[in-house]
Amino acid sequence: xxxxxxxxxxxxxxxxxxxxxxxxxxxxxxxxxxxxxxxxxxxxxxxxxxxxxxxxxxxxxxxxxxxxxxxxxxxxxxxxxxxxxxxxxxxxxxxxxxxxxxxxxxxxxxxxxxxxxxxxxxx
Amino acid sequence: xxxxxxxxxxxxxxxxxxxxxxxxxxxxxxxxxxxxxxxxxxxxxxxxxxxxxxxxxxxxxxxxxxxxxxxxxxxxxxxxxxxxxxxxxxxxxxxxxxxxxxxxxxxxxxxxxxxxxxxxxxx
DNA sequence: TGACAATATGCAAGAATTGGAATATAGTAG
DNA sequence: CTACTATATTCCAATTCTTGCATATTGTCA
Numbered sequence: 001x002x003x004x005x006x007x008x009x010x011x012x013x014x015x016x017x018x019x020x021x022x023x024x025x026x027x028x029x030x031x032x033x034x035x036x037x038x039x040x041x042x043x044x045x046x047x048x049x050x051x052x053x054x055x056x057x058x059x060x061x062x063x064x065x066x067x068x069x070x071x072x073x074x075x076x077x078x079x080x081x082x083x084x085x086x087x088x089x090x091x092x093x094x095x096x097x098x099x100x101x102x103x104x105x106x107x108x109x110x111x112x113x114x115x116x117x118x119x120x121x122x123x
Numbered sequence: 124x125x126x127x128x129x130x131x132x133x134x135x136x137x138x139x140x141x142x143x144x145x146x147x148x149x150x151x152x153x154x155x156x157x158x159x160x161x162x163x164x165x166x167x168x169x170x171x172x173x174x175x176x177x178x179x180x181x182x183x184x185x186x187x188x189x190x191x192x193x194x195x196x197x198x199x200x201x202x203x204x205x206x207x208x209x210x211x212x213x214x215x216x217x218x219x220x221x222x223x224x225x226x227x228x229x230x231x232x233x234x235x236x237x238x239x240x241x242x243x244x245x246x
Numbered sequence: 247t248g249a250c251a252a253t254a255t256g257c258a259a260g261a262a263t264t265g266g267a268a269t270a271t272a273g274t275a276g
Numbered sequence: 277c278t279a280c281t282a283t284a285t286t287c288c289a290a291t292t293c294t295t296g297c298a299t300a301t302t303g304t305c306a
Contacts, residue, residue: 011217094134
């Protein structure tokens with residue numbers, strides 16, 4: 001079963017999993033300005049180099065960032081700017097208080113399969 | 124250190140973690156139409172009731188959904204519609220091919236702390 | 247009240263993730 | 277070629293996540 005214009009539910013979960021880490025988010029935030037070298041991230045994030053490199057490897061495997069060598073340093077940059085739509089939306093949700101509006105659709109009867117054939121509702 | 128209009132990097136990570144699960148995403152997709160009862164989700168997602176209930180509990184703890192009792196059934200609804208911005212964006216990223224444009228900002232010298240004071244770059 | 251239906255919760259074993267330490271790789275300067 | 281610098285990878289123990297099973301809770305109906 002597919003949904004959202006043919007996007008299997010497994011794929012977005014993978015993206016969310018990649019982003020579900022404070023350090024990886026911090027790295028992506030650093031890269032908003034443009035590319036940045038590893039040693040710089042190391043200094044700003046105050047984490048050990050090997051650790052930063054691990055997180056970079058995860059982001060790189062997810063094809064969110066790419067690297068470029070310049071002399072002795074390696075510079076990382078974001079190759080999927082759309083990622084910032086996700087970051088900004090998540091951040092907005094974090095700060096906003098829980099608004100409880102939402103369209104509550106009332107139904108006469110229970111929509112469970114005992115009342116209504118599943119296929120009809122699953123669409 | 125804060126970023127993105129005062130949003131600590133830990134908060135978005137928590138939201139992403141909550142969404143980093145295929146079944147929870149599938150549940151939220153079900154709730155796009157409006158509220159839905161648990162037994163219905165059970166039938167559509169083809170998972171055991173206890174399992175669905177566990178995932179619902181996680182989404183409820185994250186204050187993304189809320190419940191309402193109606194007779195013998197309990198209906199869940201989304202109370203943070205902004206969540207669909209995240210889902211749609213993640214889905215769009217999943218389907219699109221990896222475009223590798225991105226603004227590559229070249230610099231004369233290495234921006235690492237040995238070349239430039241960290242405070243100046245961290246802004 | 248008692249039986250039942252719908253949903254929630256606690257527990258546990260296995261799987262995956264986290265982050266530290268050591269080490270490997272690759273490019274550079276001399 | 278050699279030493280050095282920047283970055284990457286591998287290994288590992290502790291923690292956390294996953295998900296099935298059993299059971300508890302809560303409301304309904306007779």
